[in-house]
Structure formats: structure tokens, C-alpha cells
Amino acid sequence: MKNTTSAAIAFQGVSKRYGRVQALDDVTFEVGRGECVALLGPNGAGKSTAVDLMLGLRRPDQGRIRVLDDSPAGAVAAGRVGAMPQSGGLPSDATVRDVVALAVRLYGARRTVGEVLEMAGLDEVARRRGDALSGGQAQRVRFAMALAGRPELLFLDEPTVAMDAASRRAFWTSVRQAGTTTVFATHYLDEADAFADRVIVLAHGTVVAEGTPSTIKAMVGGRTVRCVLDAPEPSRLLALPGVRDVGVHGRDVTIRTDDADGTVAALYGSVGGVRDLRVSGADLEEALITLTSGKQVA
Numbered sequence: 001m002k003n004t005t006s007a008a009i010a011f012q013g014v015s016k017r018y019g020r021v022q023a024l025d026d027v028t029f030e031v032g033r034g035e036c037v038a039l040l041g042p043n044g045a046g047k048s049t050a051v052d053l054m055l056g057l058r059r060p061d062q063g064r065i066r067v068l069d070d071s072p073a074g075a076v077a078a079g080r081v082g083a084m085p086q087s088g089g090l091p092s093d094a095t096v097r098d099v100v101a102l103a104v105r106l107y108g109a110r111r112t113v114g115e116v117l118e119m120a121g122l123d124e125v126a127r128r129r130g131d132a133l134s135g136g137q138a139q140r141v142r143f144a145m146a147l148a149g150r151p152e153l154l155f156l157d158e159p160t161v162a163m164d165a166a167s168r169r170a171f172w173t174s175v176r177q178a179g180t181t182t183v184f185a186t187h188y189l190d191e192a193d194a195f196a197d198r199v200i201v202l203a204h205g206t207v208v209a210e211g212t213p214s215t216i217k218a219m220v221g222g223r224t225v226r227c228v229l230d231a232p233e234p235s236r237l238l239a240l241p242g243v244r245d246v247g248v249h250g251r252d253v254t255i256r257t258d259d260a261d262g263t264v265a266a267l268y269g270s271v272g273g274v275r276d277l278r279v280s281g282a283d284l285e286e287a288l289i290t291l292t293s294g295k296q297v298a
């Protein structure tokens with residue numbers, strides 16, 4: 001067995017069943033210390049079950065889980081793990097500062113209140129009461145509570161759900177600045193692409209892929225060629241080398257191809273009237289759909 005002393009989280013052959021549903025089936029992966037890892041997969045893939053097991057909220061039927069070289073429950077009981085749930089009420093009549101101060105005291109004052117407010121980007125709303133916070137600000141308070149105990153490991157479940165684009169960006173900057181090993185679940189794949197060091201893709205209770213976002217995107221192969229054509233004819237475009245499918249909107253053309261060089265050469269050589277041509281790789285969303293739908297990948 002692999003030596004797990006350097007890993008923050010180690011799953012070794014973990015299975016978990018609820019009645020007839022096999023939620024996790026022989027799952028093995030590691031999260032290294034200092035890593036920021038996204039747990040991705042469609043609804044029902046087993047992400048929440050995996051996180052519940054990591055937090056010691058459930059026990060596996062089979063396999064072994066180590067968190068910070070301890071059992072999950074042991075690591076949580078020692079205050080070494082911070083978790084930011086997706087929802088959960090905040091006291092409506094206490095100020096943000098009061099709530100954060102309570103969390104800091106509960107963890108034995110491992111951080112100062114000012115430090116936590118600043119890390120979570122809450123300075124400007126510190127005097128506001130819970131019932132006067134926007135959805136995104138309330139999420140930041142939950143983040144602050146997760147950070148209050150100076151955890152070695154952070155779990156974030158759909159952390160940016162109520163945030164606008166600028167808040168999301170600021171939030172992820174805060175996470176990176178906190179510098180803690182982080183595991184997060186999200187359905188915003190652009191966030192996983194931009195902020196995760198590594199992605200673990202679950203489907204039907206098994207790990208179907210893991211690697212950097214670029215590796216995952218490269219797994220599905222294929223390229224997208226976009227251009228403007230004077231007279232696009234879908235049937236003619238579909239007959240070009242490597243082309244899988246074609247989308248035409250007016251003169252704007254999107255071509256998915258397994259042979260970008262061949263497609264582009266044929267566009268310029270035999271189709272003509274080509275302008276504004278761009279070639280890009282698959283995005284993470286496309287990769288995930290392919291990987292989790294069981295289609296053959298390159």
C-alpha cells in the first residue's frame with residue numbers, strides 16, 4: 001500500500017451503499033497537502049457521500065479513509081478541519097463580528113477576529129446583522145466560520161452559489177490566500193478550471209478521471225474551430241476531414257473536429273471565404289459530459 005503520511009486525504013478502496021444504491025464503489029484517491037482539489041460529477045455521482053465520509057459523518061462499508069494521518073472523526077474532533085456547508089442558518093440578530101468572534105472563541109482563539117474578518121472579505125459588513133446580509137455575504141460568513149479554527153484542511157460545498165461574478169472571483173482569491181489544503185464541490189466548471197490544482201471526476205460512484213484541469217480537457221481530445229464563412233453549407237462542412245459536428249448560425253460557424261489541422265487546411269483550400277478563424281480545445285464542461293456519460297475518450 002502507498003505510504004499516506006504526506007497526503008491530507010487518502011481514500012483506499014472505499015465503498016458505501018445506501019440500501020440498493022451503491023453510492024461509492026471501490027474509490028481510491030489522494031489529496032496532497034497544500035492542494036486545492038475540485039470534486040466534480042453529475043447529480044448522484046457520490047460527491048456528497050465522499051465529503052460526508054471525509055468529515056466522519058458517515059462510515060464506509062469497505063475500505064480505509066485517512067484525513068491528516070488520523071481517522072476522519074479524529075481529525076474533525078481535533079479541530080483540524082474546517083467545513084463550509086452550502087446552506088445553514090446564521091443568527092439573524094447578531095452582527096457578523098459577533099458570529100465570527102464566537103467561532104474564534106469556540107476554536108480556542110487560534111486566529112484573531114480581525115484576521116478572520118479580513119481573510120473572508122467581511123471588513124465592510126462586520127457590523128451588519130445576519131438578517132441584513134446578501135446571499136453572497138452570508139456565504140462569506142460561513143467561509144469565515146470555516147477558517148476560524150486555523151484548519152489544516154477546508155471543505156467547501158458549492159461555496160459560490162449565491163455570488164455574482166466579481167464576488168466569486170474575490171472569494172477564490174481569498175481561498176488561495178488562506179493557503180489551506182482545500183477540497184471543493186461545484187457545478188461552476190469555470191471555477192474548477194481556474195482555481196483547482198487538480199480535479200477528481202466521479203460518476204456512478206467511481207472515479208472516472210483525475211488530473212489537472214488541462215489534463216482532463218485533453219482527455220476528450222478534439223478541437224473546436226470557429227469562423228465566419230461567406231456561404232456556409234452544413235453538408236459540405238460535415239464532409240471535411242475529421243469533422244464530428246457542425247453548428248451554423250447565420251454566417252457564424254462552429255465545427256467540432258478530431259483533426260483541426262486537416263479541417264482548417266480544407267476550409268481555406270476548398271471552401272474559401274473564411275474569416276476570423278479561431279481554434280480552441282474542449283472546455284471542462286464538454287470534457288466532463290463526455291467522461292461521465294461513458295462515451296469513448298481519446
Ligand SMILES: Nc1ncnc2c1ncn2[C@@H]1O[C@H](COP(=O)(O)OP(=O)(O)OP(=O)(O)O)[C@@H](O)[C@H]1O
Binds near residue numbers: 022023044045
Ligand atoms: N441517505 C441516503 N439514502 C439513500 N440513498 C442516498 C442517500 N444519500 C445519497 N443517496 C444516493 O446515493 C447516490 C449518491 O448521492 P450523493 O448525494 O453522494 O451524490 P452527489 O454527487 O453529491 O449528487 P449532487 O450533485 O446531486 O449533490 C445517489 O444515487 C443518491 O440518491
